[in-house]
Amino acid sequence: MRITMIGAGYVGLVSGACFADFGHFVTCMDSNIDKIDALNLGQLPIYEPGLDELVAKNVRDGRLVFSSELDQAIHGADAIFIAVGTPSRRGDGHADLSYVYAAARDIAARTDGKAIIVTKSTVPVGTGDEVERIMREVRPELDIAVVSNPEFLREGAAIGDFKRPDRIVIGTNDENARRVMTEIYRPLYLNEPPLLFTDRRTSELIKYAANAFLAVKITYINEIADLCEQVGANVQEVARGIGLDNRIGPKFLHPGPGYGGSCFPKDTQALVKTAQDNGTPLRIVETVVSVNEQRKRGMARRIIQACGGDVRGKRIAILGLTFKPNTDDMRDAPALSVITALQDVGAKVTAYDPVGIEQASHYLSHVDFAADAYACAEGADALVIVTEWDAFRALDLDRIKAALKEPLIVDLRNIYRPDDIRAKGFRYISIGRL
Ligand code: NAD
Ligand code: UGA
Numbered sequence: 001m002r003i004t005m006i007g008a009g010y011v012g013l014v015s016g017a018c019f020a021d022f023g024h025f026v027t028c029m030d031s032n033i034d035k036i037d038a039l040n041l042g043q044l045p046i047y048e049p050g051l052d053e054l055v056a057k058n059v060r061d062g063r064l065v066f067s068s069e070l071d072q073a074i075h076g077a078d079a080i081f082i083a084v085g086t087p088s089r090r091g092d093g094h095a096d097l098s099y100v101y102a103a104a105r106d107i108a109a110r111t112d113g114k115a116i117i118v119t120k121s122t123v124p125v126g127t128g129d130e131v132e133r134i135m136r137e138v139r140p141e142l143d144i145a146v147v148s149n150p151e152f153l154r155e156g157a158a159i160g161d162f163k164r165p166d167r168i169v170i171g172t173n174d175e176n177a178r179r180v181m182t183e184i185y186r187p188l189y190l191n192e193p194p195l196l197f198t199d200r201r202t203s204e205l206i207k208y209a210a211n212a213f214l215a216v217k218i219t220y221i222n223e224i225a226d227l228c229e230q231v232g233a234n235v236q237e238v239a240r241g242i243g244l245d246n247r248i249g250p251k252f253l254h255p256g257p258g259y260g261g262s263c264f265p266k267d268t269q270a271l272v273k274t275a276q277d278n279g280t281p282l283r284i285v286e287t288v289v290s291v292n293e294q295r296k297r298g299m300a301r302r303i304i305q306a307c308g309g310d311v312r313g314k315r316i317a318i319l320g321l322t323f324k325p326n327t328d329d330m331r332d333a334p335a336l337s338v339i340t341a342l343q344d345v346g347a348k349v350t351a352y353d354p355v356g357i358e359q360a361s362h363y364l365s366h367v368d369f370a371a372d373a374y375a376c377a378e379g380a381d382a383l384v385i386v387t388e389w390d391a392f393r394a395l396d397l398d399r400i401k402a403a404l405k406e407p408l409i410v411d412l413r414n415i416y417r418p419d420d421i422r423a424k425g426f427r428y429i430s431i432g433r434l
Contacts, residue, residue: 001025001184004077006103008035008066010046010262010329011120011151012083014158017051020058021163022187028066029073039066047328047355050159071110078180080107081149082131083120086266093269095124104131108138116177118147122207122267124274128171128200145177148200150207155261156326167194171203208271212285215264217252219288222295225255225432235432236414255431257338257386257412258295260323262331265292296334300341303410306429307382312346315405317380319373320387320413322356330359334412335386339364352376354389377403388413397424 001024005016008030016028030036035045042059044052058064067073074080084099100121107117117135119128132146148171153161168188170181178197185195198206225235235255243250259265268289275282304311323333330336333356339349343366352370353360361369370376373392377383377400385392393415401407401424409421411430421428 001078001180002076003027003184004029004074004080005120006030006070006073006080006082006107007084007099007121008032008039008045009083009085010048010155010158011153012081013039013044013046013055014048014051014153014162015081015083015120015151017054017058017064018159018162019184020061020064021054024063024184026058026064027073027077028064029070030066030068033068036066036068047326048155048158049326054159070106074107074111074115076112077115079116079118079147079184080111081118081120082107083151086121086123086270087262088266088269092273093266094273095122095266095270097123097127097130100127100131101134104134105138108135108142108144111139111142111144113141114143116145116147116180118149118181119204120149120151122150122211122263123148123204124208124270125201125204127204145172145174146200147172147174147177147181148203149181150203152207152210155329156324163188165193167196169196169198169203169206171198171200173199208267208274211264211267212271212282212288214252215259215268215292216284216288218254218256218259218264219291219295221253221255222258222431223291228432229434232434233432234434238432255414257299257334257431258292260296260332260334262323262329265289265332268292296337297341299334299338299412300345302412302429303338303342303382303384304345306408306410306427307406310345311342311381313348314381315348315350315379316342317370317376317378317383317404318349318351319353319376319383319385319392320356320389321351321353321360322387325387325389328355328359330356330363333360333363333387335360336363338384338386338412339367350376350378350380353387354391356387374399374403379403379405381406382408382410384410384412385415386412388415397421397426401425 003024003026005012005028008028016026020026082103086095089096128146128148228235239253242248321335350368357369407426409426409428414430
């Protein structure tokens with residue numbers, strides 16, 4: 001099959017490289033010429049484990065090419081995937097669909113006459129209808145099918161998620177589009193992930209309902225963690241105790257500083273807006289959005305309290321900046337709320353992240369970036385673990401203690417055992433455990 005990906009970001013690039021690895025011929029097209037030029041020089045615009053090897057191999061084998069020319073990219077394609085961004089619209093939280101609609105217009109103007117357009121971007125219910133309307137308006141004679149095929153990969157585990165998905169959702173009533181989509185995903189049948197065919201609107205809603213459900217689950221365990229602290233219980237044991245129930249499941253029950261990233265925050269907000277617009281407010285999701293926002297800000301208070309109630313003039317060392325490990329993505333990272341709140345009350349901040357410093361430097365100011373975890377701790381009044389990179393799980397605690405001014409660790413990801421770390425002479429504050 002010949003596949004075109006419009007948008008070579010986290011989703012477009014990973015999906016494109018994986019489809020090429022299945023044996024399809026893929027062109028990744030992006031309107032950002034610098035990105036395409038870099039890709040053509042073998043430089044990836046994002047950090048995603050394993051992606052550089054996968055891209056290099058498929059480029060070498062002639063199955064993956066990059067282009068900033070739409071005509072060239074879509075010529076002869078069996079399916080054209082739209083994988084452009086759908087960020088929160090400034091001011092009202094609705095999904096900004098301008099990139100999706102611009103892509104639809106451009107494709108309609110240049111396609112050969114027959115096309116299957118597949119929306120992989122996360123888009124609100126009814127977007128497929130609008131994409132179809134726009135394309136018919138631009139070229140009424142076109143023979144098109146517009147399919148919804150939401151993506152469920154996670155950053156940091158994107159290749160594994162794409163190649164071994166729990167399910168593949170395909171929203172279309174068009175028989176030919178169904179056949180083409182089945183053929184595109186055929187190489188995955190070996191692992192037998194369920195191929196779920198639905199109508200387009202249902203498919204669009206499945207994506208938001210899934211992300212919002214996961215955000216609810218995280219927020220629930222975060223609130224249970226707060227309760228654990230008040231009543232002297234251990235949230236990790238509570239999570240295990242409930243997660244062993246198959247109806248609940250053990251995943252997404254890790255308490256932390258609040259969910260962040262390029263998707264949960266924007267997708268929960270967009271779902272809230274869709275529901276309000278349709279007169280059926282989703283009160284649970286509305287509450288989750290506001291509880292999570294408060295939680296991210298509340299993390300700074302926890303650190304200030306641990307430092308004796310005042311951090312003016314004190315130096316706080318932050319380990320981990322990205323919204324989760326194994327990515328360089330800083331979009332809506334909890335570290336941003338934590339650091340700016342600390343700076344607002346006069347703290348000086350040193351930070352270290354294994355891969356996120358370059359991205360973080362675009363979002364933060366007046367932060368001293370350190371070369372490693374030990375340099376970060378040097379002379380600090382407290383060490384705060386914000387993102388659970390593996391590299392932080394087995395720190396040389398004697399060295400950290402010697403570097404710190406005060407032996408205080410605030411662990412917002414529960415990566416150490418309280419007893420172990422206290423035995424080393426630290427004061428240790430974590431989440432939902434005494
Ligand atoms: P991204 O910002 O990393 O990439 C989007 C790319 O699209 C950019 O490179 C941009 O230059 C390009 N682009 C924008 N308009 C274009 C146009 N008209 N023509 C060609 N290229 C264009 O975004 P992302 O994180 O890959 O997310 C893309 C979509 O996938 C979003 O809707 C997101 O919600 C969804 N999604 C993301 C993830 C994830 O882990 N990041 C997972 C599942 C779904
Ligand atoms: C999430 C979903 O997991 C993907 O299925 C989805 O495709 C994607 O959003 C999307 O639509 O873009 P991602 O944002 O990459 O993926 O990362 P997650 O692993 O889901 O983590 C999101 C946030 O929740 C992170 O800040 C993470 O630290 C936090 N989290 C996650 C917790 O605090 N506790 C948990 O138990 C799990």
